[in-house]
Amino acid sequence: MKRILLTGVALFAFTMGAQAADCPAITVADMMGVAAGKYPQQYELAELEKAANCTMTFQENPDIGALNGRIRGNPAMPALADRLPAEPLVMAPYDAIGKYGGTLDVLSNATEAGTSDFLSVRHVNLARYSDDLQTIVPNIAKDWKWNADFTQLTFFLRKGHRWSDGAPFTADDVKFWYDNLALDSKVIEKPKDYVLVSGERMNVEVVDPQTVVFNLPAPKPGLLAHFANSFAQGFQPKHFLGKYHPDINPDADKLAKEAGFENGLAVIAAYFGNSDWTDTPSPLLNSPDKVAKLPADVVPTLESHIYVTDTTEGRHLVANPYFHIVDTAGNQLPYINEQDEIYINDNEVRILKLVNAEADYKSQSLQLASSPLLLENQEKGGYQIDLRPEITLSNFSFNVTSPDLEKRKVFGDLRFRQAMSVAINREELNEVAFFGLGKPKQYIGFSPTPEFVDKKWESHFTQYDPDMAKKLLDEVGMKDTDGDGFRELPNGEKIVLNIQFSTQGVAGQVVELVGQHWASVGVQTAVKEVTPDEYRSAQSSNALDVGSWRKSQPLGIVLGVNELWVPPFENYFGHRTGMLWAEWVDSKGAEGVEPPEYVKQLISDINDFQSAKQGSDNFNKLGARMVENMVSNLLFIGTVQAPAPVYHRNALKNFTEFKTHSYEYYRTYPYRAPQWYLDE
Secondary structure, three states, X not given: OOOOEOOOHHHHHHOOOOOOOOOOOOOOOOOOOOOOOXXXXXXXXXXXXXHHOOOOOOEOOOOHHHHHOOOOOOOOXXXXXXXXXXXXXXXXXXXXXXXXXXXXXXXXXXXXXXXXXHHHHHOOOOEEEOOOOOOEEEOOEEEEXXXXXXXXEEEEEOOOOEOOOOOEOOHXXXXXXXXXXXXXXXXXXXXXXXXXXXXXXXXXXXXXXXXXXXXXXXXXXXXXXHHHHOOOOOOOOHHHHHHHOOOOOOOXXXXXXXXXXXXXXXXXXXXXXXXXXXXXXXXXHHOOOOHHHOOOOOOOOOOOXXXXXXXXXXXEEEEOOOOOEEEOOOEEOOOOOEEEEEEXXXXXHHHHHHHOOOOOEEOOOOOHHHHHHHHHOHHHHOEXXXXXXXXXXXXXEEOOOOOOHHHHHHHOOHHHHHHHHHOOOHHHHHHHHHOXXXXXXXXXXXXXXXXXXXXXXXXXXXXXXXXXXXXXXXXXXXXXXXXXXXOEOOOOOEOOEEEEEOOOOOOHHHHHHHHHHHHHOOOOEEEEEOOHHXXXXXXXXXXXXXXXEEEOEOHHHHOOOOHHHOOOOOOOOOOOOOHHHHHHHHOOOOOOOOOOHHHHHHHHHHHHHHHOOOOOHHHHHHHHHHHHHHHHOOOEEEOEEOOEEEEEEOOEEOOOOOOOEOOOOOOOHHHOHHHOEEOO
C-alpha cells in the first residue's frame, strides 16, 4: 500500500521517542514475530513500539480533506498530527493492510427498523468484546480499573482524542451524558436500567480530562460488559449539546429560539432524540426547515463515519477525519471512504437485492428460510453466505395484561400457556422452517445455558402433546360451544388469536406453522405480517394478543442489563409482555396492574444477581431461581434455536467469520469493521 506522508507527521512521530525503523505491518494472520499485546488483535501505541522496537509514522486517507468538506459545520481540517490522539489505538487487521476508498453499500428495513446491523459497522463505545466473545478490550477508553468489590469503575481516556468536529473529547463528555442526558427526566423520561444499580443512580466523577470514575451504590461487575456490547454509548459531546441544555448554559433557550426551536431541550430532542438509541432521525428529518440554522446537521461523533444525508429513503455517511484508530502500518482508519444505506421494507425485495450483490454486508433480518436461494446464487453473485449459530430463539408470549379482561383471565392462566406450548410441534418446525438444522428448546432467559441452570428447563413443556393441550384447555374452560370447531372463551365469547409478526423478528414460516398448531387444538388464529414499526407500536401500546420475536441473552450481558427479567421484559425494540405490570412497577404501585409474586421475585433476584460474586453459591442460587420462575410460568414460549445466514460480498476484505448471528454483542462490533476494505 502506498504510504502518504504528511507535513508535520514526521515531527509528530519524533515526539513519540527516539527514531527507529517503521513499525512492521503485522496482521492477525502474520504477526511477524511481534509478541501479542495486553489485549488481543490490538495495541496501545507505546506498547506496539516497545514490542516491535519501532517508531510509528502515520498516514492519512488521500480523500479525507474532501470528505471533511462534506460535513457541514466542520472547520478546515488540520494536519493528521493534530487529528489523531497522542495515544491512538493500533489495530492489527485480520488478513492485510487495506487500501483506502470505496463505498460500503448496505440494506435496512426502514428508519429505525432493521438498522442496528448498519449502526454496528461504525459503532464505538468505551470498550468492546473481542471476536472471541469472551474478552473485553479497550476502544474509546484506553483502559479501566475496578476496585476490589466492584463498586468503583475507573476509565482512562486517550490524550488528544477529538470529536468528529475537532473539539476535544474528555471525561466531561462522559459525565455530561450521565448527569444531563441519561438521568435528566426532561431529556429521557425514565432512566434505563443500565444507568442504575439496584434501582439507584451512580455518581460519575471527573478526576482529570482523561480520567472518569463511576461510583456505584452496590457491586455491579457487569457494568463493564454493558459498555462493551451496548448500542447506548457512555458519552455525548458536551461542547455541542451542552450549549442547548438550560442546566449547562443560561442562554440555551435564547440560542434555540434563534434557530426556530421552542427551547434548548427541543434542539437536544432534534439531535439526540430523547433516547439512548443511536439511530433516531437527525434534524435533517426531524426539522428539515430549521436544520440550516443549527451549527451542524448531526451531533459530532467518535464513530468511524458520520451522516451527511438523512432521508426517508436512506442515509449516507463519510469517514470521520478524527477517528482514533490506526492500523499497524500507521494508516488512519477507516479504510472505506463512505457508507450508503437504503431502506427496503419488503423482505423478498431485500433478498433479491442480495442475490444481485447490491449490498456489501447483511445479517440483520436474514432468516434461515432465505438461505437456499442465497446459497444457490453465491458463486454467480460474488458473495459468501456463512450459517452462524443464533444466541436467541424465536418465541411467543401471551398478553397477560390484555385490555380485554376475559382474554387477560385466560392468558394469565398458566394452564393455557402450558397448553399452547405443548400444542407446538417443534420437530415439524425444525424440519420445515429450519431444514432440520435447529434444536427444539424452551426459552430460559440465558443463551448459552450457564452451569447453574438445571438442563430440564430447556425442555420444559416442549414435548408435542396435542391431547394434553386439549385437556388443559378444557380445564381452563375453553370449549367449542357453537360447534364451529373452535373453542370460545370461558364466558362463551368468541376468540381469535391475532398474531402479528415482522420478518425482522421471526420467520413467517414459524408463525404460520405455530398458528396452525394452535388451531388444531381448537384455538382459532389469524396471522398477519406487519412492519417492525407497526409491530413494536402495537406491542408497546398493549394492543397485541400474541407477541412473536427472538429473545435471549448471554450471561455476560445479563450481568449488565436486567431488562429480560423485569416487566415488560425487554426494551421497545425487543419482545415484551405485561405492559401494565411494567406500569405498576414504574409507578411504584400507583398505576397499572400488580404483577404476581413470582414476577416480584424476579425483579428482586436480578438486582441481587448482578451484585453477587460470579460463581458464588449465592450467585448460582439466584440465577437458578430466576430461570425456574421464568420458565415454569412460561411467560415466553420457546420454539427452535437454529443458525441464520451472514452475507458479505467477496470484494469486502478483512471480513472474518462471525461467532454468532446475533444482536447481543452488537452484531459486527466485535469483528472490527473499521479495518474492512473494498478490493474491487
